[in-house]
Amino acid sequence: MRMVSAASAMLAGVSMLALAAPALAQSSGVKTFSAADKASGGDAGGGEAAEVEAVVVTGSRIVSNGFQAPTPVTTMTSEALLARAPTNIPDALNQLPQFRGSSSNKQSVTWNANSPNQGNYLNLRGLGTTRTLILLDGVRVPPTSFAGGVDINTLPQVLVQRVDVVTGGASAAYGSDAMVGVVNFVLDKNFNGLKGSAQYGASTYGDANSYKATLAAGTSFAGGRGHIEGSIEHFNSDPINANDRENGQRFIQYTSRSQGGVQYSTTYQDVRFSSVTFGGYINSGPLKGYEFLPGGAIQPMAVGGPTTNPTYSIGGGGAYWTNTTMVSALKTDQAFGRVSYDLTDNINSHMQFSAAESRNQLNIRWDEHYGGSQNGITISRDNAFLRPEVVAALGSTNSFQMSRIGMMDTPQYKGDTLNDSGMINAGLDGKFSALGHEWHWDANYVWGRNQLRTNVNEFNSQRFYAAIDSVRNSAGQAVCRVSLTNPTLLPGCVPMNIFGVGAPSAESIAWAMGRSQYQAVNQMNIVSANLSGDLFELPAGPLSVAFGGEWRRQTLDETSNSDPAVASSIDYTGIQGKPNNVLPYNFTNIGLASGQVTVKEAYVEVAAPLLKDLPFVQSLDLNAAARVTDYSTSGQVMTWKVGVNYQPYDDLRLRMTVSRDITAPTLYQLYQGKQVTANLDLDLHTGASASYINEVGGNPNLTPEIGSMVVGGFVYSPSYFKGFTVSVDAYSLLINDAIGSTNQGLLNQECEQSNGTSPSCAYIIRPLPFSDRTPANNMQRVLNVQRNQAKVFQSGFDVEAAYLVPLEAISSRLSGRLELRGLASVLTDYSLKPSATQPRQGQLNYGNNPRISGSLEANYSNGPWSVRVAERWTGSAKRSRTTIFTNYDVQPNVNYTDLNVAYKFGAERQYEAFASVQNLFNVDPPLIADSANPGLQFPTNRAMYDVIGRYITVGFRFRR
Incomplete structure (x- = not known):
């Protein structure tokens, strides 16, 4: 396996470079082409390359014929993406090794409704969804969750022509x-x-059905001056429950100890x-260790084998x-709908809209209560439903604590x-002549709105x-x-x-049940x-040259019926047994947030040919x-980039970019x-399990994160090996003032x-002095306040290659x-310095950060037939840097094979039948x-591995 992986890694520096450095059309009449098209003599725009008027490469604002940006760009056409994953475009993008730790209905931990990322959120290089900018035709897309980031499921996908991925800092652009x-996403x-x-x-297995x-x-109208289109x-994709799969019923879990x-x-x-049952377990008093049976009788709970x-x-x-x-x-x-019209030969107007609704539904968990915790149960001896023999067995004890998971008798x-x-x-866009050259301009107004609503049925x-x-x-x-x-x-x-499985009546459950929203x-x-x-x-x-400006205003308004800030004001007068720090709802408790930020920007970009021939x-x-x-919110900040392209001869191009980039704090980080x-x-x-409150909140004093990135590499298309192109790009990124x-x-x-002297100890609230290490001094509350406190270091390189050959030439x-x-992505360093008082901590080869991952594919086409076979590998990594796992400590490399036919x-081959098998x-x-x-x-690690298994898709496409 190691030899296969190494060989794959060497070959698979390989990628869609044949499609790299694509063009982004910004005005009417502009055609697009790619490096692959030029190398193979084709033209993606439908004509000869000489017909191209001007192009804008994603990652740059320069509009100039033949301009090549020094920043690496990987491009995939919509056809190539759908061949990878027919379900949707983001699922295909997440197969690229540059994306790690993305969130989707297949990859996320989906039992927690507190998570804002119940959607498809791309995570470039595993550095967080908010550090990658999502554009639709070069225009910023508004966030779609309270924590920032864009749910790609809400973007129009039918008319996507290609997707450009810039793997370098682009804040200056x-x-x-x-x-x-x-x-x-280029339409x-x-x-x-x-x-x-x-x-x-x-x-x-017959599940996860999708449709x-x-x-x-x-079509064009008004003699070709206008154009209208829509889609x-x-x-729809059905869910999979964990217990429908073999390992989901084996109750596999790790347990921890401190030493x-x-x-x-x-x-x-x-x-x-060991101290919670379905019918109720008594955690304190003379009956500690007993459980309630159906009907309310008690018996000692059967004790299982020990763990750590x-x-x-x-x-x-x-x-x-x-x-x-x-x-x-x-x-x-x-x-999606778009109308454009040429007001004059040189001025075009357009209006477009998009609307989307994305819905995620999931089973989360069951009602849970742990004795002695902030959601525990305390029962008084005068409880109406306690059997007389249980009351007698309590002796003089007035109350006891109880734990219960209501999986057998309350709604999930x-x-x-x-x-x-x-x-x-x-907006408007156009061109005019000045200084003996053609100039391009555009002016746009964009309005975007996203409304995220989440609700959970649970006990009030x-x-x-x-x-x-x-x-x-x-x-x-x-009575109550x-x-x-x-x-x-x-x-x-x-x-x-x-008291006992089946004891709660339907009427009492219905009365106590609510909806946290x-x-x-x-x-x-x-x-x-x-x-x-x-x-x-x-x-x-x-x-x-290119220059321009932008003004934008973003607002966030979050409302909730489960605001934990009001927990202390909820009236429990006359109710006995309410635990301390109880929350409004048993599980999902989200606070309010409201705020806005106004941003004003101005930029200039220059492309200067220094030497030639x-x-x-x-x-x-x-x-x-x-x-x-x-x-x-935080004042001015400057970003910049400097890059060079050096081509010593036809076959080889060298490129390098140095940039200073920023990520602004989200409104939620500011005003949560x-x-x-x-x-x-x-x-x-204490070495014991602790039930505690984790408290987080916004910080209006946050400032933008500052990134310093260097990217350098080469593109090689040897004239002696027609149809072959390879690129290697190394990068190094340092993020200062990282928010966390x-x-x-x-x-x-x-x-x-x-030994209790660090400032971090102030963020862990305990009832007793630090010197007490008994479970009675378990942590009760942990304060997590957002701060510009960390540094992030990451370096590596991407290798991309493509070889296109007519077989008759062989x-x-x-x-x-x-x-x-x-395509292969190789990490050479990934480390964090969580705060000024903590040492730099290596993350390379831990968690979701394997040293190398990638994919290889072969595409064969002959007349009406086409066949694609792809191999992708995950790479391997250890479980955790901070925890020592005594077994199952390595997440192994796994290879997946995909097949598409x-x-x-039809007379013009305008119809297509296809079949796809993922994880063959x-x-x-x-x-x-x-x-x-x-x-x-x-x-398993769903962010790293395929949990669905072999997946077969059949379908039909047409174009007329």
Whole structure:
């Protein structure tokens, strides 16, 4: 396996470079072409290369015929993307090794509705979704979640012509958030005719069924001066529950222990909670260790085998989780329309809109309560539903704590996330002659709005604790205590029996159940203008410039009925047994957020040909840009880039770029209201599992992150090896003032290593002095405040190659065309310095950061037939840098094989039938316990491995 991987890595520096450095049309009549087209003598724009008037390469604002940006750009056509993943374009992009840790319904941890990324969010180089700028035809797309980032499912996909991925800093060209790179979705704005598709897919297990239908139409009018086009599409994908797959029913989990300030974890199978049951477990008092049986009787709970953590056991009578979602349900509907009209021969106007709705639905978890925690249960001896023999066994004890997971008798929590997005773009563009050269200009107004709504059915804490605190009234009837002690607080309260599986009545569940809901509305207005052209001739060619400005205002308004900030003001008068720090809802509690930022920007970019047609200097070009950005929240910041292209002779081009880039804090990072979640984790200080409150909040004093990036490499197209192109680009990135909140594990670790003297200890709230290491001093609250506190270091290189050959050139007995492509991404360093007081911590070869990953593919076409075979590999990495796993400590490399077959027919081959098989050999995901709660998550790393298995898609496309 190692030899195969090494050989693949050497060959697969390979990529779509045959399609690299594409053109981005910005005005009417501009055709596009790619490096591959020029190398093979073709023309993607439908004519000869000499017909091209002007191009803009993604990553630059220069409009100039023949201009090549020094920043690496990988391009994939929509056809190539759909061959990789027929479901949708972002699924295909996530197969590229430059993307790591992206979020989607297949890759995300989907049991937590608190997560804003219930969609398809691209993560370039694993550095976070907000550090990659998403563009639609060169225009910034508004965020689609409260935490920033863009759900790619909401973008129109039917008319996408290609996707350009800039793997280098581009803030000087596009502004904030382009620190790591840019992903630009380029539309076919001159589509004529009618095209559509219909397809169906399913896994080899008969689940994850998907359906997709698309239709697009376009035509010219007014004698060719105008053009109108539009598209609609629908996609639906069914969910997969974890217990529908073999490993999802084996209750594979790791348990942790602390020794000498170091966390050790061991993976076991058939794990259960050792002090929680489905019917109720008594955690304190003389009956500690007993469980409630159906009907309310008690018996000692069957004790399972030991693990490294007393909270869990192997087997036994404890509770566990099941039926959580492994792949969430996804449904998207999209509509797009565009009208353009030539006002004069040199001025074009346009108006376009897009609207989309994306919905994710998932099973989250079941009702859970842990004795002694902030969501625990305390039962008084006068509870109406306690059996007399249980009360007698309590002796003089007035109350006891209880733990319960209601999987057997209460509804499962289900999350429903609806994302509605709309975008309007209106503007003018044109050209004119000045200074003896042609100049191009454009002016645009963009309005975008996104509304994210999430709701979860779960117990309302006030009602739940009122319902379980039941007593007998004077008539001997079971009633809520609050109905006697504070009758106006919760009229109609229905008492709930929670002693034994099946005890809660449907009426009491319905009364106590609520819906935690939150809504985030992002809105953005953008006004921009750009001008580009040639100033004058230099000895080696024209001096090209581009300059312009942009004004934008972004607002965020988040509302919630589960704001944890109001938890202390909820009235529990007359209710006994309410725990301290209880939240409004048992699980999902989201705070409020409201704020806005206004941004003003101005930039200038220059492309200067320095030398030309000299010995060993066929061309030497300089590209430089600078941008001033003024934020209403944090003031001015400057970004810049300097790049060179050096071509010593026809076959070889060398390129290098140095840039200073920024990522601005999101409105949520600035203005997030206090948000708290209930967590259960190992406390390094006490060595015991601790149930604690994790509290995060915004910080209006945040400033932009500052990135310094160097990218350098070469493109080689040997004249002696026609059809072959290879590129290698190395990069190094340093992010200063990186925004983040130090998590509980790092805070705890730093505090322990300092023996309680580190400032980090102030963020961990305990009831007793630091010297006390008993479980009584477990952490109760962890404060995570967003700060400009970290540094991020990453370096590596990308290798891309393509070989295109007509087979008759090899042998007259062969026919058809063969194209070999591949891509590899290699990390040489990835490390973090979480704060000024913490050391630099290596992340390379840990978690989702394998040293090398990539893909190889072969495409064969002959007449109406085409066949594609692809091999992609994940790379391998250890589980964790901070935790020592005593078994299953390595996430192994896995190879996946994909197969696509298509047949075109009809008089002009305008119809196409196709079949696609992803993960052809049905490779199972490696066994990796991914949760500290038994059965909660499917045991693998979904961000790294395919969890669906062999997936077959068949469909039909047409174009007329």
